[in-house]
Amino acid sequence: MKTLYMKSTYLFMVFAMILGFTLTGCSDDNSGDPSTSVEFPELKEFTCNAGETKDLSFTAGADWALSSNAGWCKFKNGEFTESTISGKAGAQTIQVVVTNAGQNFEKDDIAELTLKMGNSSQVICKITRPHKIPVDIVITDEEGNVYDAENPIIIKGSAPLSLVETVITVETDFEVGLPEYPDWVAVNAKGNGVYALSFKDDNKSGISNKYSFGTEKGYTLTFAVQYNKDLVEIEVPVGYEGLKADYLSVDPSFTSVHWVSKDGKTISANGGVSGTESDVYEEKLSTTITTRNDDYEVIKIEQIGDFMDYPGMDPAFYPNDFNFNADMSWINVQKDGENLSLSFAENSSDTDIRAAIIMAFPRDVYEAIKDDLKGNILEDAGGYYDIATKYTRNIVANVVQEYKLPEAPVVSFAGYIESNGTLISFEEVTANGAGEAYLDKFYEQTEYGTDNVYTASVEKKLLSYGAMYLEVKNYEEGMSCELPKSDILTFTTENKDGKFYIKVSGNAADVTEQFDCIITKDGSPVSVCLISFF
Incomplete structure (x- = not known):
């Protein structure tokens, strides 16, 4: 019996060890259970x-x-x-x-x-x-069309001195406000839920009034209604259609006649009086076009008319018809956004001038008139046709190209009275009432060999205030001045500030004769001034 007991005890111990190993193995397998480690x-x-x-x-x-x-x-x-x-x-x-x-x-x-x-x-x-709030807000335009997340508000375009407002109505049973909107939107609350919206030029966002945009910029208007303790807000996308569709400005414009040299390299405009100063441009005319999205069309129209070119006078061109189908390839148009420049090819003709009107139109306007440019742009001006008044602001340039090389500058005169060291023009002296002094072109035949003749008529008392000065304009090297001789008056020449003058001094009270001052070049008269006192 003792032997049997010992064997039973041994077997029990072996069984316990096996069970221990088994339990230990199970414990290791469960170490990644999320219930204990996650x-x-x-x-x-x-x-x-x-x-x-x-x-x-x-x-x-x-x-x-x-x-x-x-x-x-x-x-x-x-x-x-x-x-x-x-x-x-x-x-x-x-x-x-x-x-x-x-x-x-x-x-x-x-x-x-x-x-x-x-x-x-x-x-x-x-x-x-949050629970639903029983507030119904409907936003409409003047025709009743609804604005919402899918139908944005588009602010209409204005123009300088022409404000255009986008009027919207907010329909609700509660008091409504517009607490949030972009700083480029000007809001005019008219009451009863009506708002007039327009573009605000002086915005801090840097948004230009020229360019259109939609909802891609992410701008919204936020309308708010107070319901009990809840503030109900509705956001509606907002865009801008750009500058007013028919607006266009040209700055600077060249609407007065601008003369293009034969080689096309020099463009000048003068006041229409021989010898006056001119604005001169080299190579091209440049300007800025302001219109929606910088989208405009340039058209070139041939001018047909009469050319007048007389010695001693500025040339003049008088148009009486327009050709919308002429070859205008001699005018080169360069567009770079708002920047526009015009340049001109050489005039190969030795006998004919050529003239043109260059105009610019906003895209929408051009599309509306392009099928009949002549019929739309011209109007009856009483026996002849001219650019319609409503389109004169669309003129970029009025040019006439010469067929001959420029001649030497024409000599002319300007008159002054000296007063306390200052030269006062004849025109100012006469206007101030100090006395009368006139300088005019003389168109009658003379014996001097030139038709470039002027007359100086001066009230005698003016010489008591100071000397008379005649500026000789376009006086250049190679010219000379022939002065009259007198026992009463003194005639001299003088250079002041780079200008050439004829100086007349003395007491003219007893003078009765006429004095001739002659400007010559290479021995030939090029201009004459006839001086008289009264």
């Missing part, structure tokens, strides 16, 4: 309105599944929304979509989002969806 993220709570989405971020220590207990709260998964979504361990960002399904007017709704990892689960987020 940490859940802290609970998050936030509010989300119907129609909005929120990002939910968390880190999962194991494969996971996230579920929502509310049908109105789902997860975005590609093109679909689902009540359950799953993934692998690691950092996660899930888009939560809140809809208006089952939304009521009485109470807020709460959705719980439960995260499951392994055999454990825990609520990691609570989302509150």
Whole structure:
């Protein structure tokens, strides 16, 4: 019996050891159980309105599944929304979509989002969806068309001195406000939910009044209504149609006749009086066109008319017809956005001038008139046709190109009376009532061999105030001045500030004769001034 007991004890000990190894092995296999080793993220709570989405971020220590207990709260998964979504361990960002399904007017709704990892689960987020507020807001234009998220408000374009407003009406049973809007929008609240909106030029956003844009910039108008303790806000996208469609300005414009040299290299404009100073441009005329989106069309129109060019006078061109189908390739147009330049080819003719009007039109205006440019642009001016008054602002340049090389500058005169060391022009002396002094072109035949003749008629008493000065304009090297001789008056020449003058001084009280001052070049008269006193 003793032997049997010892064997039983031995067998029991062996069995216990085997069982111990078995239990130890099971304990090692369960060391990765999420119920004992995985940490859940802290609970998050936030509010989300119907129609909005929120990002939910968390880190999962194991494969996971996230579920929502509310049908109105789902997860975005590609093109679909689902009540359950799953993934692998690691950092996660899930888009939560809140809809208006089952939304009521009485109470807020709460959705719980439960995260499951392994055999454990825990609520990691609570989302509150506010209750529906019984406020109806409808925003319309003057024709009753509704503005909303799909139908943005487009601010109409104005122009300088021509304000255009976009009038909208907010229909609601409650008092409405417009607390938020872009700083390029000017708001004029007219009462009863009516607002007049326009573009604000002096905005800080750097938005130009020229360029149109839609909703891509993300601008909105926020309308607000107070309902009990709730503030109801509605956002409507807003865009801008750009500068008024028919507006265009040219700065500078060259509407007076600008003379282009035969070689096309020099363009000048003068005041129409021989010898007056001119604005001179080299190579091209440059200007700035202001219109919507810098979108404009340039047209070139041939001018047909009479050219007059007489010695001693500025040439003149008088148009009496226009050709809209002529070859105008001699005028080169360069456009770079708002910047426009015109250059001119050489005139190969030795006998004919050529003339043109260059005009610019906003895109919408051009599209409306392009099928009959002549009929739309010209108007009857009483026996002849001219550019219609409403389109004169569209003229960029009025040019006439000469057929011959420029002649030497024509000598002319300007008259002054000296007073306390200052030269006062004849015109100013006469206007001030100090006395009368006149300088005129003389068109009658003379014996001097030139028709470039002037007359200076001066009241005698003016010489008692100071000497008379005659500026000889365009006096150049190779010229000489023949002065008259007198026993009463003194005639001399003088250079002052780079200008050449004939100076007449003395007492003219007893003067009765006429004095001739002759400017010659290479021995031939080029200009004469006949001086008399009265």
